[in-house]
Amino acid sequence: MQRAFRWYPLTHAEATDLLAEAGVVPNEEYGGYDRSAYVPDESRVRLIVAHVP
Amino acid sequence: MSYSQGIARFADLFVSGAAQGPDAATFLAPLCPPGSSVLDIGAGAGGTTFALASRGVHVVALEPDPEMYTVLLSRLALRPELHEFAAPLPQPAGFAIPQTFDVVCSFAVIHLLQPAERLRLVRYALERARGGAKVVLELPVASRARLIKPWQVVATRRLGTADIEFHSAMQPAGEG
Numbered sequence: 001m002q003r004a005f006r007w008y009p010l011t012h013a014e015a016t017d018l019l020a021e022a023g024v025v026p027n028e029e030y031g032g033y034d035r036s037a038y039v040p041d042e043s044r045v046r047l048i049v050a051h052v053p
Numbered sequence: 054m055s056y057s058q059g060i061a062r063f064a065d066l067f068v069s070g071a072a073q074g075p076d077a078a079t080f081l082a083p084l085c086p087p088g089s090s091v092l093d094i095g096a097g098a099g100g101t102t103f104a105l106a107s108r109g110v111h112v113v114a115l116e117p118d119p120e121m122y123t124v125l126l127s128r129l130a131l132r133p134e135l136h137e138f139a140a141p142l143p144q145p146a147g148f149a150i151p152q153t154f155d156v157v158c159s160f161a162v163i164h165l166l167q168p169a170e171r172l173r174l175v176r177y178a179l180e181r182a183r184g185g186a187k188v189v190l191e192l193p194v195a196s197r198a199r200l201i202k203p204w205q206v207v208a209t210r211r212l213g214t215a216d217i218e219f220h221s222a223m224q225p226a227g228e229g
Contacts, residue, residue, distance in 0.1 A: 002112075007164045007193070008165075008166075008179060009164050009193045009194050009195045009196075010163070010164065010171075010192055010193070010194050010195065011194065011195050012194060013196075014059050014172060015192045015194055017169055017192075018163075018168075018172060018192070019175065019192075020104040022172055022175035022176045022179065023176070024175060024178075024188065024190070026172040028108050030080075030132060031067060032070070032103060032178070033076040033077055033079065035080070038193075040196075041192065041195075041196050041197060042197060042198065043196055043198065044124050044193065044194070044196055044198040044199055045110050045191050045192060045194060046191075046192055046194050047080070047188050047189070047190070048188075048189070048190050048192070049084070049187055049188070050179075050187065050188040050189075051185075051186075052179065052182040052184060052185065052186045052187065052188060052189075053144055053184065053185075
């Protein structure tokens with residue numbers, strides 16, 4: 001059995017644009033669930049926490 | 054809406070020891086104490102939802118992909134102790150749920166969506182968060198840590214007398 005699926009990791013710029021267009025202002029930003037620092041072009045994920053006023 | 058498109062067939066991989074749900078729930082723990090409410094957008098097989106529910110957090114789990122939703126329900130059926138806390142709905146971001154939440158989150162979903170769907174999801178997350186709430190979004194991003202991986206064994210299972218191997222391979226798909 002063979003299956004395939006597609007996924008599209010965002011570039012740092014695309015992620016930044018997405019957040020800005022949606023009006024999300026990150027208060028915290030991490031590079032993983034361990035709360036390691038997010039490093040553009042190095043981290044696998046950009047994990048953001050936004051505080052809603 | 055194309056969350057999880059085609060991925061439910063690989064659900065066994067997401068509920069294995071390599072699943073991210075418990076780690077995501079651990080990340081969320083300081084933000085959502087027992088008794089608080091969470092909206093999990095794109096709950097998938099329910100890893101994060103179940104881990105939060107087991108801590109007494111009330112979770113509404115949106116999963117619009119029919120196959121993945123079936124996986125979610127099947128797994129939840131085996132966890133009656135969570136039924137009071139986990140409420141799955143076969144709906145996407147945008148679903149008109151008459152409630153706001155202490156935390157709205159989405160893990161391992163946005164990279165599966167087209168650009169317009171991504172924006173819809175993020176805006177919906179903001180809408181469903183009550184004042185003082187937190188929105189938590191995982192954005193899988195291109196990086197040197199995401200190099201294309203060759204054909205490899207990613208998991209093994211024993212099914213009766215058969216040993217099952219799961220292999221995966223990655224290839225660039227170009228635009229779109």
